[in-house]
Amino acid sequence: MKKLRVKISFIIIVxxxxxxxxxxxxxxxxxxxxxxxxxxxxxxxxYQEWLVDTFNKKHEGSIQVEPIGIIDExxxxxxxxxxxxxxxxxxxxxxxxxxAKNIIDSGVVEPxxxxxxxxxxxxxxxxxxxxxxxxxxxKYFVPTFxxxxxxxxxxxxxxxYDLSVPNTWEELMEIASVLKANGIAPFMLADLKRWTAxxxxxAIFVNKYGVDIYKDLMDHKxxxxxxxxxxxxxxxxxxxxxxxxxxxxLAIDLDPALIPFSKGEAAMWYQGTWMISRFKTIDxxxxxxxxxxxxxxxxxxxxxxxxxxxxxxxxxxxxxxAEFINFIISKEAQEKLVEMYGPYPANKNVDLSNLSAVEQKxxxxxxxxxxxxxxxxxxxxxxxxxxxxxxxxxxxxGLVTPVDAAKEIERIATKFQGPVK
Amino acid sequence: MIWHKIRQNWIIYLxxxxxxxxxWGCFIGWPLIYNIYLSFTDWNGxxxxxxxxGLDNYHEMLDDPFILKCLLNNVKWxxxxxxxxxILGFFLAVTLHSKKLYFTSIFRVLFFLPYTMPLVTVxxxxxxxxSPGFGALDKILELIGLGGLIRPWLGDYNTALYTLITIFxxxxxxxxxxxxxxxxxxxxxxxxxxxxxxxxxxxxxxxxVTIPMMRSVSIGVVTLTxxxxxxxxxxxxxMTIGGPFGATxxxxxxxxxxxxxxxxxxxxxxxxxxxxxxxxxxxxxxxIRYYKGAVLxxxxx
Numbered sequence: 001m002k003k004l005r006v007k008i009s010f011i012i013i014v015x016x017x018x019x020x021x022x023x024x025x026x027x028x029x030x031x032x033x034x035x036x037x038x039x040x041x042x043x044x045x046x047y048q049e050w051l052v053d054t055f056n057k058k059h060e061g062s063i064q065v066e067p068i069g070i071i072d073e074x075x076x077x078x079x080x081x082x083x084x085x086x087x088x089x090x091x092x093x094x095x096x097x098x099x100a101k102n103i104i105d106s107g108v109v110e111p112x113x114x115x116x117x118x119x120x121x122x123x124x125x126x127x128x129x130x131x132x133x134x135x136x137x138x139k140y141f142v143p144t145f146x147x148x149x150x151x152x153x154x155x156x157x158x159x160x161y162d163l164s165v166p167n168t169w170e171e172l173m174e175i176a177s178v179l180k181a182n183g184i185a186p187f188m189l190a191d192l193k194r195w196t197a198x199x200x201x202x203a204i205f206v207n208k209y210g211v212d213i214y215k216d217l218m219d220h221k222x223x224x225x226x227x228x229x230x231x232x233x234x235x236x237x238x239x240x241x242x243x244x245x246x247x248x249x250l251a252i253d254l255d256p257a258l259i260p261f262s263k264g265e266a267a268m269w270y271q272g273t274w275m276i277s278r279f280k281t282i283d284x285x286x287x288x289x290x291x292x293x294x295x296x297x298x299x300x301x302x303x304x305x306x307x308x309x310x311x312x313x314x315x316x317x318x319x320x321x322a323e324f325i326n327f328i329i330s331k332e333a334q335e336k337l338v339e340m341y342g343p344y345p346a347n348k349n350v351d352l353s354n355l356s357a358v359e360q361k362x363x364x365x366x367x368x369x370x371x372x373x374x375x376x377x378x379x380x381x382x383x384x385x386x387x388x389x390x391x392x393x394x395x396x397x398g399l400v401t402p403v404d405a406a407k408e409i410e411r412i413a414t415k416f417q418g419p420v421k
Numbered sequence: 422m423i424w425h426k427i428r429q430n431w432i433i434y435l436x437x438x439x440x441x442x443x444x445w446g447c448f449i450g451w452p453l454i455y456n457i458y459l460s461f462t463d464w465n466g467x468x469x470x471x472x473x474x475g476l477d478n479y480h481e482m483l484d485d486p487f488i489l490k491c492l493l494n495n496v497k498w499x500x501x502x503x504x505x506x507x508i509l510g511f512f513l514a515v516t517l518h519s520k521k522l523y524f525t526s527i528f529r530v531l532f533f534l535p536y537t538m539p540l541v542t543v544x545x546x547x548x549x550x551x552s553p554g555f556g557a558l559d560k561i562l563e564l565i566g567l568g569g570l571i572r573p574w575l576g577d578y579n580t581a582l583y584t585l586i587t588i589f590x591x592x593x594x595x596x597x598x599x600x601x602x603x604x605x606x607x608x609x610x611x612x613x614x615x616x617x618x619x620x621x622x623x624x625x626x627x628x629x630v631t632i633p634m635m636r637s638v639s640i641g642v643v644t645l646t647x648x649x650x651x652x653x654x655x656x657x658x659x660m661t662i663g664g665p666f667g668a669t670x671x672x673x674x675x676x677x678x679x680x681x682x683x684x685x686x687x688x689x690x691x692x693x694x695x696x697x698x699x700x701x702x703x704x705x706x707x708x709i710r711y712y713k714g715a716v717l718x719x720x721x722x
Contacts, residue, residue: 076682080466106468107468192575247554250573251553251574251575252573256552260555382682382683382685386682390666394667
């Protein structure tokens with residue numbers, strides 16, 4: 001009996017060892033890389049899963065990607081933890097602008113100029129996105145998703161009150177008067193989480209004083225205490241006080257705000273193109289126009305890279321990771337992105353003719369030129385951006401004057417960017 | 422002698438002391454010590470090298486106006502929770518203990534249910550309920566003729582914090598309720614009989630019998646509530662992220678903000694964590710000291 005048990009045990013051990021050895025041999029050539037992505041709205045997860053599955057099938061036996069999805073709300077905290085963990089992702093999502101600079105300065109991002117050359121990415125990607133990837137003369141990321149900020153308006157409300165798209169600030173204010181007289185808030189604003197009011201602030205500033213002045217402000221070549229900055233804070237404060245924005249704007253978040261918007265409680269909403277997929281879910285009749293000119297300055301719509309991917313400098317498989325990045329921005333993957341999530345892809349060669357007329361119109365606006373400007377929370381270093389958002393909310397709540405808000409932001413900007421250049 | 426005892430009962434010492442101690446060390450002790458160490462550095466969370474900066478982070482805390490504001494909010498949170506959760510929970514426990522009330526066990530379950538929900542879920546739920554214009558609360562107020570009370574509860578600087586405190590108390594009340602209920606159950610019935618024989622009215626029984634006998638439980642409940650208030654984070658992070666304009670910012674959320682959102686100041690965030698630890702420890706020590714006193718006092722009586 002004992003001999004039988006020994007024989008059976010021996011057979012089981014041999015079988016197990018064979019299985020382990022076979023598995024190891026089969027996967028000996030296979031390289032595993034990890035990919036960290038952000039889950040935002042409906043369709044993101046499904047798209048990312050398709051992306052990884054499709055790539056893995058194409059590269060079975062050579063490269064396998066393991067995805068890690070983190071929801072937007074907790075992304076910033078988990079991102080840092082994962083990045084500094086024992087198995088950091090090889091490829092990861094990041095925002096552009098000041099946030100990206102923070103990450104790049106920490107040394108965790110690999111410059112990818114050589115892969116830009118190898119795969120000719122500059123030829124297929126939106127030039128706006130490519131230009132944004134350059135820090136100190138080197139390219140550090142690949143844009144995957146472009147966005148623009150526009151005024152979205154409900155066409156049925158405009159039709160009902162015989163309103164037409166404004167080209168000037170005065171025309172916009174006339175529309176606002178008509179809407180207010182009929183009990184409709186001209187603009188939706190959902191600033192509970194602080195990040196949305198800056199869209200309007202930066203649009204007013206850029207369209208009144210010019211995009212170059214705005215960029216100088218972001219680069220701290222102009223102080224935040226400049227009269228033009230204070231005047232823009234005052235403008236926003238007046239707009240909240242005179243009912244241009246919906247009542248309770250500071251008590252509602254972006255997605256719940258779709259409810260009163262869909263009920264016609266507000267007629268317009270200045271927001272990013274990511275709202276398109278949201279509007280589709282509630283079947284709204286929507287069109288858009290760029291924020292109008294304020295005075296004699298030529299209006300500039302905001303066009304920027306909303307999503308990018310970076311390569312980890314500590315990755316052991318940089319070439320393989322670059323191969324995956326190449327697939328992410330390929331025509332095939334970017335067309336699927338549009339289909340499953342929505343526009344706008346960073347790949348210029350993606351055919352957008354299947355999109356609605358409104359979406360194609362926006363696509364033309366994005367494609368027209370290069371990068372224009374980012375909103376302050378992307379453009380500024382996180383520490384300055386947080387102070388700016390806080391102070392802007394304070395102005396809108398009426399707890400801090402525009403002058404004091406500007407002074408506080410200037411104090412923090414000087415602390416982190418140095419004195420005015 | 423001790424070594425001999427340990428060798429004789431080594432398995433008890435291993436399972437009963439060493440393993441729990443190692444687990445505590447791995448998951449609580451080491452992170453705690455490391456956090457204290459980080460509070461003396463300028464670590465940004467990304468780089469592997471960072472500098473020892475001594476007490477710079479603590480000096481910065483003294484100059485930071487947000488720290489005092491957050492601390493005051495924490496104090497308000499604690500006081501609000503004590504009033505709305507603990508005191509109300511006590512009176513609910515007394516009421517549900519009454520023999521004249523039916524279905525008290527069902528009521529206890531209903532009151533306890535919110536405590537079982539994660540605060541994140543509670544936050545998301547109430548964010549929708551309180552949404553201006555379409556939230557259920559506004560509709561209810563209109564229906565009952567209190568439309569004048571409608572306001573943007575989370576967007577109003579004067580109401581946002583108290584709104585969060587009320588929501589927290591709603592979610593938390595089940596915990597003190599259950600503790601008080603258990604405590605009341607353990608009060609010997611003879612004391613109430615004796616009081617009744619002396620001619621005491623129900624309110625007098627409450628004041629002279631129930632409340633004194635609940636001393637040790639009360640101290641425990643109050644201390645735990647205070648600690649919850651000091652380390653509050655979830656509800657603020659989900660509902661208001663500290664706004665509007667810092668009205669609802671508390672130490673826990675501010676620590677998260679400086680560490681992860683505003684320039685990755687992990688060293689400074691760690692120093693705020695140490696402050697939270699110190700405040701919680703003070704109240705824990707008070708609890709332990711008074712609990713011992715209450716037990717001794719009770720056993721003497």
